[in-house]
Amino acid sequence: MLTAMNPVLCLEGRILEGGWRVGSRLPIRGEAGFEGRTGGNFSVGYIAEREGVSAYMKVFDIGRALSSPPAQIATELQRISTAYLHEKELLELCDSARLDKIVKILGAGSIADGAHVPILYLIFEKADGDIRSLLGSLGAVEDAWRLKHLHQVAIGLAQLHQQKVAHQDLKPSNVFVFEEKKMGAKIGDLGRASRLGKTADHDSFQIAGDPNYAPPEQIYGYEAQDWVDRREACDLYHLGSLICFLFTGLSPTTGILLNIGRDFMPHPFGPWQGVYADALPFLTAAYTRFLSELESKLPFWCKDDLLALIRTACDPDVHRRGDPGARVMFGAPIGMDRYISRLDRLSKKAEVHARISARSKNVQAGA
Missing domain, CATH: 3.30.200.20 (Phosphorylase Kinase; domain 1)
Incomplete structure (x- = not known):
């Protein structure tokens, strides 16, 4: 070039x-x-x-x-x-x-x-920057900052899904922050997005987005027939991956592959030649091990809440991925609205927690 x-x-x-x-x-x-x-x-x-x-x-x-x-x-x-x-x-x-x-x-x-x-x-x-670059330049970022932007990203995904559009490539560098204009986080780069009823060239790709963030079904070459499972559940996996990244710097995709063992890694990572359904028990076991490793890296005050969100958002089983209560409803929706409300509650709790911590530090400093 x-x-x-x-x-x-x-x-x-x-x-x-x-x-x-x-x-x-x-x-x-x-x-x-x-x-x-x-x-x-x-x-x-x-x-x-x-x-x-x-x-x-x-x-x-x-x-x-x-x-x-x-x-x-x-x-x-x-x-x-x-x-x-x-x-x-x-x-x-x-x-x-x-x-x-x-x-x-x-x-x-x-x-x-x-x-x-x-x-x-x-x-x-023009944004102030993407969330990945800002995270590295802001120093000690508070949990409230992370959760506020995660809540806004979840809203963005829900807005796309209401228009029957799935992003397919949500990752830290595609989340843009507009702090100066007080608009918070927005999702950008729709170059790999899919729209129900309209076919794009990349719709035929096994992995439309960044392979480093691809959900397990894509890595193992499985394509769900239902739009919700094939497209919206991929976006939800990426949202769960973003939660992991912002709080730990880890990726569920990398965590699963590191824990599954070489014999069950698919091409080009390993020798596995079987189908996705046969790999699922091993994927689930590897995911459970990854979640155990993740637990100690999450903030103690919201560890259980974040683990619950990540556990369902990044479930290796694409047909089960999503809020369990929503999945049993007609059409088996992923329940993005429930993730939005939970992230909103956590964001508000984080603000309270930050104020209490600041007050406690001030008291200790004055003692």
Whole structure:
């Protein structure tokens, strides 16, 4: 992806539709400053500005397509165009439905100057950062901060599900925080999202999102037929994984694979050739061991509540994953509303706990 060969990397100063001006480019993989970031394989980021407002600009990387073998270039360019239209349509759906916990689209279009095929871009409201980068820069983050943002992420997932959209790639780097604007956390990057009744290219992938956060059924090549199990239960697993990450830095997917033993690891991790249903007893046992390890790393005051949330949200059995009370209802919903209410209660309890702890420290300091 050398700058001289890739027009996507040379857009600073361009004036776009709607009066946006392309500002500085963000580091890409292999450049200084990229460390700690994720993504960047299929798009390039810029800061765009208009009338004193800064925004984030996502540019779809045609450089990869142009560097493909000649016979594949047209196919690769069509794939990029399809991905752009898919994400743009979903973002416009979210905007029209007023989904306030999904990062808002501010603009979209193409750049063409005759020297190359049009470059496609999307412009979003600019966050203070993603939750992964902020967690590392804020020092000692309080439990109330974590739980407040987890509650907002759960609301965002519920908003998507109400529109029959599943995110499929929820991870720390796709949760954006708007502290300065007092808007809390929002979910971004719908590039791998699925919409009921509309087929996207990545819907046929065994793992649509980041493999590091993939639920067990995807790793073992199983595809549930029901939309709730196939799509919404994947989002719930990712929510449970986010809880684990924010409080412990651990991943249920990694924890399960480390505890299951090499003989039962699927390709490409190990030699297992069996089906998902046959692996489930071993997955469940490995998950139980992981939860035992997790227990000592959670805050003592909310350990049991968090474990209960994680246990059901990341259950290796996709048909059982979710709130048990909701799962027995008609349609077997995952019960996202129940996770929202529990995270809300925990967030409020965390604020009380923080005030009590601060008061106790002040008393001790004055003694």
